Every structure is written in C-alpha cells, then in structure tokens.
Amino acid sequence: MSKQPLSFQPEHNHARCIHDALKKARALCSERKQRLTPIRELVLQLIWQSHKPLGAYELLPALAEAGFNSAPPTVYRALDFLQTQGLVHRIASLNAFIGCPHPGPSHQGCFLICRACSSTVELESAPVQNAIHSSAAHLGFTIEQETVEVVGLCPNCKPGDTNSPQEPA
Amino acid sequence: MSKQPLSFQPEHNHARCIHDALKKARALCSERKQRLTPIRELVLQLIWQSHKPLGAYELLPALAEAGFNSAPPTVYRALDFLQTQGLVHRIASLNAFIGCPHPGPSHQGCFLICRACSSTVELESAPVQNAIHSSAAHLGFTIEQETVEVVGLCPNCKPGDTNSPQEPA
DNA sequence: CATTTTAAGTTACACTATAACAAAACATAC
DNA sequence: GTATGTTTTGTTATAGTGTAACTTAAAATG
Numbered sequence: 001m002s003k004q005p006l007s008f009q010p011e012h013n014h015a016r017c018i019h020d021a022l023k024k025a026r027a028l029c030s031e032r033k034q035r036l037t038p039i040r041e042l043v044l045q046l047i048w049q050s051h052k053p054l055g056a057y058e059l060l061p062a063l064a065e066a067g068f069n070s071a072p073p074t075v076y077r078a079l080d081f082l083q084t085q086g087l088v089h090r091i092a093s094l095n096a097f098i099g100c101p102h103p104g105p106s107h108q109g110c111f112l113i114c115r116a117c118s119s120t121v122e123l124e125s126a127p128v129q130n131a132i133h134s135s136a137a138h139l140g141f142t143i144e145q146e147t148v149e150v151v152g153l154c155p156n157c158k159p160g161d162t163n164s165p166q167e168p169a
Numbered sequence: 170m171s172k173q174p175l176s177f178q179p180e181h182n183h184a185r186c187i188h189d190a191l192k193k194a195r196a197l198c199s200e201r202k203q204r205l206t207p208i209r210e211l212v213l214q215l216i217w218q219s220h221k222p223l224g225a226y227e228l229l230p231a232l233a234e235a236g237f238n239s240a241p242p243t244v245y246r247a248l249d250f251l252q253t254q255g256l257v258h259r260i261a262s263l264n265a266f267i268g269c270p271h272p273g274p275s276h277q278g279c280f281l282i283c284r285a286c287s288s289t290v291e292l293e294s295a296p297v298q299n300a301i302h303s304s305a306a307h308l309g310f311t312i313e314q315e316t317v318e319v320v321g322l323c324p325n326c327k328p329g330d331t332n333s334p335q336e337p338a
Numbered sequence: 339c340a341t342t343t344t345a346a347g348t349t350a351c352a353c354t355a356t357a358a359c360a361a362a363a364c365a366t367a368c
Numbered sequence: 369g370t371a372t373g374t375t376t377t378g379t380t381a382t383a384g385t386g387t388a389a390c391t392t393a394a395a396a397t398g
Contacts (some may be wrong), residue, residue, distance in 0.1 A: 004308065035395085037345070057384070069347050076386065077346075092262040093316045095354095095385060110301070112310045121308065127300035132279070132319060135294045139173065140324035141281045147262045149316040150301060155309035204364085206376070226353070238378050245355065246377080264354060264385095 006101075007051035007121045008154050018048045021099055025087050028103055034085060039068055043078035044099065047088055052118035053096030089122065093149045098122070108146040114154035121154075175270075176220035176290045177323050187217045190268055194256050197272055203254060208237055212247035213268065216257055221287035222265030258291065262318045267291070277315040283323035290323075 006012045025044055029036040036044075046059050056075050064070035079097055082088040086103045090096070091111060098120055100109070108129070109122040128148060136143050153159075175181045194213055198205040205213075215228050225244050233239035248266055251257040255272045259265070260280060267289055269278070277298070278291040297317060305312050322328075 008308065008310075035345080039346075055384085056386080071348065072386070073348085073388090074346070081345095092318070110304065112305060112308065114310075115313065121310075123304055125300060125304045128297065128304060131294060131296035131300045132317070135279065135292055135297060136281060136319060136321065139177065139281065139290065140327070141177075141283075141290075141319075142322040142327060143319055144284065144321040145319070147316060147318040147320075148301070149261070150305060150310075150312055150314070151316075152305065152313040153311040158309070158311060204376080208377075224353085225355080240379065241355070242357090242379085243377070 004155065005121045005123075007119050008156060010156060014050075017051075017101075018045060021048045021087075021101070024103060025085075028087070029085060032085070034081075039063070039074065040078045040081050042066055042068070043075060044082055044087055047082075047097055048099045051098070051120060053091045053094050053098040053113070053120055055094075055096045091120070091149055092147050093151065108148070110148040111150065112154070113149060113151045114157050115151050116153055116157035119154050119156070173324065174290045174292075176288050177325060179325060183219075186220075186270075187214060190217045190256075190270070193272060194254075197256070198254060201254070203250075208232070208243065209247045209250050211235055211237070212244060213251055213256055216251075216266055217268045220267070220289060222260045222263050222267040222282070222289055224263075224265045260289070260318055261316050262320070277317070279317040280319065281323070282318060282320045283326050284320050285322055285326035288323050288325070 006014075006017060022041065022045060025041070026036055042063065043059060046062050047054055056072065056079060059075045060070045060072070063075060068074065079088065079090075083090060083097075086100060086106055088097050088099050089109055089111070091098060091113065094113070098111075101122060102124070107124065110125045110128050112121045112123065114120070129146075132146060132148075133143060175183075175186060191210065191214060194210070195205055211232065212228060215231050216223055225241065225248060228244045229239045229241070232244060237243065248257065248259075252259060252266075255269060255275055257266050257268055258278055258280070260267060260282065263282070267280075270291060271293070276293065279294045279297050281290045281292065283289070298315075301315060301317075302312060
C-alpha cells in the first residue's frame with residue numbers, strides 16, 4: 001500500500017505535494033537565476049492542484065480570477081517557461097500538462113495515464129530508457145527527446161476494485 | 170548499409186514500398202470483410218508517398234485534385250478507418266500520420282523520428298515493450314495503449330555526414 | 339536616472355479535429 | 369430489380385489547441 005507513487009494513492013496529503021513542488025521550484029529557479037514570476041508560480045500551482053494532466057485552456061479561468069490577463073499566450077508562455085525549467089511536462093497524447101515530481105537535470109519521463117480517473121504517474125524507468133537507447137544506437141539514431149506515454153487502468157480503477165470509476169461516462 | 174530500415178535508406182525503391190503497402194492493405198481488408206473504398210485507398214497511398222509523417226490537412230489538396238470532397242471530415246474518417254485496421258499510425262507528438270510497414274494483429278510501435286529530415290522508422294522493439302510492461306505491472310497498472318515516440322537525428326542527418334540537412338532552417 | 343533586457347498585455351489568426359445532419363452508395367432479402 | 373436497412377460520403381459549422389506579431393510594462397543593470 002505504500003510503494004505506490006502518490007498519484008495512485010487517492011488519500012495522500014496532496015496539500016503537501018503542492019507545497020513541496022512550489023518550494024522546489026522556487027529553489028531551483030533561484031539557483032538558476034530564473035524568474036519564477038507570480039503568473040508562472042500560479043500556473044505551476046494550478047497544474048499541481050491534482051495529479052491529472054490539465055489542458056492549457058483549463059488554466060485560463062483561474063488566471064482571470066487571480067486578476068491576470070487570461071489570453072492564451074499568457075498561459076502558454078508560463079507553460080513554456082516551466083517546461084524549459086523541467087518543472088512541468090507536456091503529455092502529447094492528451095494535449096495537456098502535468099507537474100514534474102522530481103525536477104532537476106533535464107530528464108525524460110515515462111508516463112502511466114489512467115483512462116478512467118486520469119491520474120498520471122511519472123516513472124524514471126532505467127530499463128525503458130536503456131531499451132530505447134539501445135534500439136536507437138543500433139540504428140545509428142541519436143536521441144534528443146523521448147515521449148513515452150502509456151494509457152490504461154491504474155490499480156484503483158481496475159475492474160474488481162469496488163471504489164472506482166472504471167469506464168469513463 | 171543494408172540492416173537499416175528502408176525509411177533511413179534514401180535510395181531505396183520507394184515505389185515498391187507504396188505498392189507493397191497497398192497490396193497488403195487490400196488483402197487485409199478483404200480478409201476482414203472491410204471496405205477499402207477509393208477514398209481510403211487514396212489516403213493510404215498519399216500517406217505512403219514518403220516515410221515522413223503527414224498532417225491530415227496536407228492530404229486535402231490531393232483529395233481535391235482526385236475529384237473527391239476535400240473537407241476535413243473526409244480525410245479524418247479515412248484516417249480513422251486506416252488506424253482501426255492498423256494500416257496507419259498517428260504520431261501524437263507531431264499531430265501527423267504515417268503508414269504502418271507491418272500491419273496485422275494490433276500492435277504498438279516505437280517510432281524514431283528524425284528532426285532534420287522527418288524520416289520516421291517504426292520499430293517493434295521487444296525490449297522496450299518488455300521494460301514498459303514490467304514497470305507497469307510492478308505498479309498494478311494495466312496497459313491498454315502505448316505511445317513511444319523518439320525524436321532525434323537519423324544516421325543520414327548526423328553531423329559529420331556530408332550529404333545532409335542537420336539543422337532545420 | 340537612463341538604458342537595456344525580459345516579461346506581460348493584446349489582437350488576430352493558424353492549425354487540428356469533431357458534431358450533426360443530408361445525400362448517396364452499397365448490401366441483402368425478397 | 370426493387371424495397372429496405374446499413375454504411376459511407378458530402379456539407380456546414382464549430383470546438384479545441386497553439387502561435388505570430390506588435391505594444392506596454394516591469395525588472396535588472398550600468
């Protein structure tokens with residue numbers, strides 16, 4: 001019950017997730033002399049409101065409420081910054097964004113996305129990385145960027161469990 | 170020089186690629202009692218005009234030239250059909266489509282995409298599959314669909330080669 | 339404070355994809 | 369071969385995602 005990543009633990013202390021993520025982000029930006037402006041920090045916080053990927057346009061109303069301009073470029077700029085700093089990832093298959101739980105030296109995640117509850121886990125799977133790198137190397141292909149996104153059912157949404165969504169309406 | 174997949178061999182007989190792909194598609198659809206209508210076959214052929222992923226909207230002019238209706242739904246319907254039959258794949262990170270070189274029982278490809286020349290290879294990499302499945306199983310996650318897309322430089326576009334694009338304008 | 343750089347505001351638009359309904363083509367049974 | 373149901377295509381309109389280009393404001397630097 002405790003080896004599950006937090007994203008798959010419905011009852012974890014999520015306020016702490018958000019808090020920690022913001023704290024790490026501030027430290028990291030400060031260290032890199034990058035400016036985590038109010039808009040950028042708000043966008044990061046909004047993204048961390050859950051462990052489900054959020055579309056850019058879903059963030060706009062909250063930006064407006066907070067008194068910021070809420071045209072698309074605003075949120076996309078913030079997202080670009082956060083991606084560049086490795087604080088959020090874009091999930092290509094969903095056109096959505098999710099917070100990175102272990103930001104730091106540029107890395108490529110492997111994402112497990114539940115189609116029922118949308119909870120998403122980012123793995124750092126060395127075997128997956130290695131397999132991809134070795135296949136690529138074998139063909140003389142130089143890797144610059146990896147997209148590994150796996151859709152399916154998380155343990156909480158498996159048929160047989162009692163508490164759970166399963167089929168999305 | 171010959172273990173490279175065709176997509177990375179600029180000089181291969183590409184007419185044959187197209188011809189073979191269409192032949193396989195006809196056989197497969199006939200066997201499954203699915204209708205490979207003129208529009209669907211044309212879209213498949215257009216997609217096979219190269220080994221680079223093509224956007225849906227890039228197909229519309231050719232459809233128009235061939236005398237078909239060329240509104241978006243036409244091409245998206247054809248693409249849906251071809252995807253369902255496993256004849257083409259969608260590359261999520263590019264919003265584009267590419268022909269499947271080994272259609273058949275549903276499979277998940279692993280794509281190597283050259284950022285310089287756009288040539289794309291579909292691998293069936295058992296090690297990659299296994300690594301992903303094993304990571305997922307370990308968390309109790311049930312896989313339904315995999316997206317593995319790797320962007321980088323193909324052997325022909327590597328710095329050091331003489332004949333090649335490298336940096337996209 | 340003046341200057342330069344970076345970020346945010348603003349307008350407009352491009353690209354990707356689908357909904358919804360009408361017309362046509364095809365398949366099957368009489 | 370014609371009637372009937374089903375599948376495919378035509379058509380219009382619109383939703384969703386993302387960016388270009390230019391202006392204004394704020395922050396950093398000298």
